[in-house]
Amino acid sequence: VCFRFCRFEMHLGILGSILQWERVFCPSEPLYQTYRASVITKEIRRQTVSPSSTTGNGGLRSSPVPSPGQSTLWQDLQKVRDSGVLEQLSPELCKYQESMFEVVTSETSYLRSLRVLTDHFMDNRELEKTLIIRDKKTLFSNVLRVREVSERFLKDLEERVFEELVFPDICDIIHYHAQHNFPAYIDYVRNQIFQEKIFTKLMKDNVQFAAVISRLQESPQCQRLPFMSFLLLPFQRITRIKMLIENILKRTKEGTNEEQTASKALASVSKIIDECNTQVGKMKQTEELIHISKTLEFDKLKAIPIISQSRYLEKKGELQEMSKGGTLFNSRLKFNSVYLFLFNDLLLITIKKSSERFVVVDHTHRSLVQVEAVADSGNSSSPLEHCFNLTMLENHQGREFERLLKAPSQSDMHRWMAAFPNPTNPDGNEDEVIYEDWGEN
Known part of the structure; x- marks a missing residue:
């Protein structure tokens, strides 16, 4: 009981810190499913430099405060705007800061969507009544562990941003979490094929489940996004993190510690993604074998x-x-x-x-x-x-x-x-024919 209480207390501490971060720094981050559209808008704002946005030193002044639903820029933060630091940084350094800050804002958006999945869907009592324990476990997998990983990751990112306005690096944090916490994504992605299968079956055969899901999807906090889009979030996120690291690496100076750290982070996250893909392939193979086995007499x-x-x-x-x-x-x-x-x-x-x-x-x-x-x-x-x-x-x-x-x-x-050895040509070296289409026509 003490262990559970301590863990719950620790969770509240992490959550409280993150909520403070969202309230002060990123109050307008959208749900992760709509984040990409927001990123495009942000990129347009970042590349649009009006005469009043430049300084004599070549630096950038902050753009107008983002409207609700737009992703937050580092240069839009009130502390950054008031500090005058934007007048001292070159455009290249500003872009470097923005590339790192996007990891933070996108993780905030991602965690917000994860909370909708866990709090709005998984913990809904009406939905729970329509599910047997096995189906619920299959449907939501280890999403609570994935959410905990995101909370810890965002907390560490937040602490780095709180330390100083111009933070030199965050890839060391990414590298650490990729090695110690991100393997939770592998477990989640491994079960994704069964998630999709049980969801399709429940929507078809369980009228009560389908009715509750449809109603929950219409909720304002869901922004009318489909339930399945929330289930697919973790794999989308881990692949997105890799892209964000690549963007950071592109903006680091060659031969620096920052470049070395970014390269390590990229390698460790790539390893997680490779294992995710391997596990997905294995589960699909197993699913196919199960299906074939049922058809054989x-x-x-x-x-x-x-x-x-x-x-x-x-x-x-x-x-x-x-x-x-x-x-x-x-x-x-x-x-x-x-x-x-x-x-x-x-x-x-x-x-x-x-x-x-x-x-x-x-x-x-x-x-x-x-x-x-x-x-x-x-x-x-x-x-x-x-x-x-x-x-x-x-x-x-x-x-x-x-x-x-x-x-x-x-x-x-x-x-x-x-596909088989030829007794007259066991090595298959002579007159070898390679066909791209290997499956059944």
Whole structure:
């Protein structure tokens, strides 16, 4: 109980400090979803220098105080305006200050939107009544942790800005948080595919949930922005931070400590984004494996597990297989449809039972498959056009098994053959054909 109270007390301390910052420095920051439009307006204001806005020393005087809904400029801060420091700084140094200050204002805007997500949506009692615990956990993921990370980050940024009017650097703060706190973004982004899926399902099947969400979206504090736009905020934010660092780095002097710190911050944030993308890819692969697994039937075969963290689908598609009644010497060959699922480590031969059901008739490890084109595969007048032999060196029964398969086109045949070793050309160095389109047409 003491631990929870201390944590709550610490949270209130951080929140109180941030609220003071917003009230004094950034009272007009918009919600993060509308922040980009505000940034464009800000950039126009920053680049528009009227005669009354310049000084004899080449510095910049502050522009008029921003109207509500516009993002705050560093030069618009009252303390900066009153200090006379703008008359002493070159335009380049002013732009450097603005590039750093944008990290602060955009984080303020982002946190404001996060609060709408947590306070207005997640903590809404009516909405909570429409959700079971599992669905709520999936829908909101670790957003409270993400919000806490943002609060701590903004607090440290705020303290740096409070220290002195012209702050030399903030990239050391970004670098620290990227190493110690930003990994929370990875956990959030990893679950994003399931967030979107459960939200779509709830909106379709849960009438009460859909009604409450629609009403909450119409609230003034939401600014009529869709609920989904709030769920997507964290990944948008972490990618935006990278862009902001790049802008800062562009304005730092070469060979300075500031340049070195900005480079470190950029590398650490880029690492977080790369891991986010990796995790998104893995979760999509897992989701695809789950879907495929549900469509498969092992009727007369012993079922094998399809879902694996290291497995992913590379290619799937329908081919024609020469039936047992047909022979190579028969001018009227008989072919039956088969559907292949090729994973990075596994090949499944199935028969399509319906649009969403497949009966597995054979399988083998991918490395135990060899392919070879039939002699007349390129002859348009031959019944063996687009045909190739697929040999399983060890099928599900542990036996060698050969299949004669026919592809819809010559290019399709080459795509399938390129996926397996060729017994006459195991290294695939001769007459290698590279195809950009690897998936099913």
